[in-house]
Amino acid sequence: MNYFILFIKKTLRYLLRPLSFLPAILVMVMIFQFSAQDAGESSSLSRKVTTKIVSSINYRTHRNWTPQEQAAKVRQLEYYVRKMAHFSEYLLLAVTLAIPLYVHGVRGIWLLLLTELICIIYASSDEYHQMFVSGRSAQLKDVLIDSAGALCGILISQPVMYLGRKTIFRPLSLENERRIKKEYKERKKQEK
Secondary structure, eight states: OHHHHHHHHHHHHHHHHHHTTHHHHHHHHHHHHHHTSOHHHHHHHHHHHHHHHHHHHHHHTTOOOOHHHHHHHHHHHHHHHHHHHHHHHHHHHHHHHHHHHHHTTOOHHHHHHHHHHHHHHHHHHHHHHHTTSTTOOOOHHHHHHHHHHHHHHHHHHHHHHHHHHHTTTGGGOOHHHHHHHHHHHHHHHHHO
8 A cells, every 4th residue: 555655656746846847937938928019019908907907996995086087097007017017927937936946856045046047037038038029128127126026926935835845745745755764774774
């Protein structure tokens, strides 16, 4: 019975480890597609999102703003919504990168540094990519915002990953099998 459980654990680990990078790749594709939008398309999307946010605030807080007041609020908030989009995209990228790196044994400060470095490189390449898109440009400020979002994502994910490893994924852990194997080897040495 123990061999069957060990086989299941090892099979699950073998299958899930390479697939753990899939969410990060999908987030990278999403970021690339947003950056590939020309200036008009990008502005239209951010205006649409900002309009939904303003109308939701108006409805939820019973402000009863006129359409002109709502349009003014949209113009005021659109810049901040765009920057929060940068921040949140890279927060999500950092979380989806940190988890598989953690699964592959990168821990502590190295996890933070490696994940942040990957996110900064991707943010820089993304801004470089925008230089070739109609009406878009590269901005150092956006790379800094992206980096801040990535750092927040890493800091949020570290305690969550640690708790997950100690609770949810403990049954998949091979620590117990390693301990038993070590004790067996020590017993064999003592018998000799």
